[in-house]
Amino acid sequence: MGHCTSLRRLFGFALAGLLLAAVATFLSQARQKSVNAKAERILVEKGARRLTLFCAGRKLKEYRVALGFSPVGPKQREGDGRTPEGKYAIDFHKSDSAFHRALHISYPDAADSARAAEAGVAPGGDIMIHGLPNGFSALGPAHHLRDWTAGCIAVTDSEIDEIWGSVADGTPIEIRP
Numbered sequence: 517m518g519h520c521t522s523l524r525r526l527f528g529f530a531l532a533g534l535l536l537a538a539v540a541t542f543l544s545q546a547r548q549k550s551v552n553a554k555a556e557r558i559l560v561e562k563g564a565r566r567l568t569l570f571c572a573g574r575k576l577k578e579y580r581v582a583l584g585f586s587p588v589g590p591k592q593r594e595g596d597g598r599t600p601e602g603k604y605a606i607d608f609h610k611s612d613s614a615f616h617r618a619l620h621i622s623y624p625d626a627a628d629s630a631r632a633a634e635a636g637v638a639p640g641g642d643i644m645i646h647g648l649p650n651g652f653s654a655l656g657p658a659h660h661l662r663d664w665t666a667g668c669i670a671v672t673d674s675e676i677d678e679i680w681g682s683v684a685d686g687t688p689i690e691i692r693p
Contacts, residue, residue: 594640616647
């Protein structure tokens with residue numbers, strides 16, 4: 517009788533282990549799909565310090581971000597430390613960046629350039645979603661403690677690696693206050 521009870525217990529543990537392994541595999545694959553899926557649009561909410569990737573109207577992934585050192589309001593001119601607001605596109609992937617990796621945003625558009633020209637100032641440019649400065653990846657999420665870029669949108673190096681693989685050139689990006 518003891519032998520049968522031991523076999524049942526062993527079988528039960530084996531079955532439970534297989535079930536746990538199956539669930540872990542499923543969850544891992546589901547996470548991989550969401551990370552590897554191509555984003556159809558990007559939304560940046562400056563006030564929430566959040567970047568969200570969307571596909572087919574559904575959220576793929578969300579990231580905490582750091583912004584320009586003077587984040588309130590839209591970018592007005594070069595050097596103001598503000599992150600632009602409006603609708604743009606990712607126009608190219610930049611692998612030879614001073615940051616881990618970078619996705620260039622199509623700022624300034626015609627309206628931004630006209631507004632700056634009217635004010636007699638340069639609109640600025642080189643606005644990107646990027647990782648941490650080269651050599652500073654150890655900062656990791658601690659970089660969120662304050663807004664520090666010159667007007668860009670910063671994430672950790674591992675996050676820009678995910679975003680880099682999920683976002684194609686031409687992907688629309690909306691940056692809201």
